[in-house]
Amino acid sequence: MRRIYFLILTLLWVNFLTVSVTHADTATALFQKAAQLDKDGFLDEAAQTLEQVLKAQPEKNLATLTKLRLLSTYIKLAETFKAVEMGEALVLSQPDLFDAHFHLGNAQSKLKKFPEAIRAYKKTTELRPDEGLGYIALALAYFGDRNPDAAVEQLKTAKKIFRKKKNISWYRDSRIMVQQIRGFAPYPPNFADLWLTNNLDLVRNTYEKNVFIPGDIKK
Known part of the structure; x- marks a missing residue:
């Protein structure tokens, strides 16, 4: 009787492990599918697939990465309110996650909030003080909030970081941005709105391509 009982428990455990492995494989496969859809420009389909990944309840690291990817996709699809809602939930659950705050800042700035x-981008500079792009993003958010002096100060910090890292292109861009912001002073506040929009887009794209590395979630 004990042998039969033990055998039943063993079979149930093996079945549980098999289901768990299959479940994990399914979530991973869906995530990879979503990444390819995004790469091919099928953003609606990518978002739907990422939502399926979350419904599959993957392990924590994959769930976090999926939410970050979904945040980015929502922004690209102009579903920015969804991005903000997800970003706010993510920074509450993982307050020390750099990428969560950067994505949230990207969504908030897209909505011109x-x-x-500013709060989101400022947190990124606290979490990674050596990441110059965080200071660029923060500077642009300050400028959008009609605080050019604070923007210039953040750009000066970014410029020092890029100089130290020998990042010539962003060092040059930081210096030019300072000159441009000072040059906007005589004009009405909305004079530079297009400039601001274009530079925020540049920051988002640079972050996606060069800073946010899938599979390498850092605090």
Whole structure:
């Protein structure tokens, strides 16, 4: 009787492990599918697939990465309110996650909610003080909030970081941005709105390509 009982428990455990492995494999396969869809420009399909990954309840690291990817996709699809909602939930659950705050800042700045974007980007500079792009993003958020002096100060910090890292292109861009912001002073506040929009887009794209590395979630 004990042998039969032990055998039943063993079979149930093996079945549980098999289901768990299959479940994990399915979530991973869906995530990879979503990544390819995004790469091919099928953003709606990518978002739907990422939502399926979350419904599959993957392990924590994959769930976090999926949410970050979904945040980015929502922004590209102009579903920015969804991105903000997900970003706010993510920074609450993982307050020391750099990428969560950067994605949230990207979403808030897209909506022109600059005070909120300032808080998010400022947190990125606290979590990774050696990441110059965080200071560029923060500077632009300050400028959007009609605080050019604070923007210039952040750009000066970014310039020092890029100089130290020998990042010539961003060092040059930081210096030019300072000159441009000072040059906007005589004009109405909305004069530089297009400039601001274009530079925020540049920051988002640079972050996606060069800073946010899938599979390498850092605090």
